[in-house]
Amino acid sequence: MNKDHPKYRAQYAVIFPNQRSPDDPDGYADTAARMVELVVQQPGCLGFDSARDAQGFGITVSYWDGLESIAGWRDNPEHMAAQVKGRDVWYDHYDLYITKIEHSHFFSRK
C-alpha cells in the first residue's frame, strides 16, 4: 500500500455493490476493462477498489474529489452506454451509494 496514493485525499466515495448475471461474460469483461481505463482519466477520480467473489457478487468503490466530478463520470457518454447494457444484460441487481467521507484511517502491517 502506498499512503501517498491520491485516493487517500478523497472527499467522496461511490459504493457499487452488484450481482453479475450469468450472461455475456466476454462482453462484460471487455467493457469492465474499458471502464477502468476511462474512470482513472475522469477529472476528479482519485482511484478505486474492486473485489468480486466466485458467486459473481462484487463491490466497487471509487474515490472522488467532489460531487461535480462524480456527476461528470455518470454523464460520460461511453459510461452511459455501459450503464444501459448493465441494466439490460450484465447485472441482476445493484445498489449505488454516493457518500461523503467523514473519517478514514489506514493500516499496513509491512
Add this chain to the structure above:
Amino acid sequence: MNKDHPKYRAQYAVIFPNQRSPDDPDGYADTAARMVELVVQQPGCLGFDSARDAQGFGITVSYWDGLESIAGWRDNPEHMAAQVKGRDVWYDHYDLYITKIEHSHFFSRK
C-alpha cells in the same frame, strides 16, 4: 433483492477494503463468521455487503443509522479483540472509511 431490507434506510456506510495475509485461514474464518453474527445484533446496524476475490482482496460495507452506532460497534469488546488480531495476523493492509450517504439508488432486473 428485497428493497424493504433495512439497509436501504441507512444514513451512514462504513467501507472496509482489506487484503488478507496468507496466515491463519481457519482462525480468520471462525472469527469472520462470529463478527457477522455479532454485527447484525449491534444496535443501529442495518446490514452489510461483502465480497472477496481469489487473491484475498476483499471489501466489506456495513450500513448504519448513525455515528453513535458505528462507535458502539468499534468499541464492542469481542470486535476490539478481533481488530487486534487483524492487525497482528490476518490483514496485510486495510483502509477504513466512515461515510455519510448523500444519494442512493437501487436496481433490480428481475
